[in-house]
Amino acid sequence: MVPVNTSLLVQYIVMALIVLASALYALRKLAPQLTGRWLASVSIQFSQPGHAAWIRAWGRRLQPKQATGSCSDGCSTCGACGPKRSIGAKGDTVPLEFRQRNR
Numbered sequence: 001m002v003p004v005n006t007s008l009l010v011q012y013i014v015m016a017l018i019v020l021a022s023a024l025y026a027l028r029k030l031a032p033q034l035t036g037r038w039l040a041s042v043s044i045q046f047s048q049p050g051h052a053a054w055i056r057a058w059g060r061r062l063q064p065k066q067a068t069g070s071c072s073d074g075c076s077t078c079g080a081c082g083p084k085r086s087i088g089a090k091g092d093t094v095p096l097e098f099r100q101r102n103r
Contacts, residue, residue, distance in 0.1 A: 036064040 028035045039062050046059025 039064045 043059045043062040043064075046055050046062065048056075048059075051059075
């Protein structure tokens with residue numbers, strides 16, 4: 001039997017947590033809609049009335065911004081917030097703007 005070195009075990013646990021946090025951060029940046037759906041489903045499961053109060057509070061905290069937002073908060077997740085660009089009346093032409101490339 002191999003003796004367990006406590007400091008080595010702690011080091012492995014800390015490194016595993018760092019790698020897990022990095023992977024979750026990268027997944028959140030690369031696939032925000034997927035992780036938002038996952039968070040919403042976990043939040044719904046935690047917010048069930050049969051759970052303890054602290055679990056329901058954690059479920060409310062996990063809700064993604066899209067699920068908790070309203071039309072007045074300006075989150076622009078649905079594309080309906082903010083002023084709309086008017087192109088002009090129907091049939092009007094919009095002039096092209098040519099700009100030099102910055103090098």
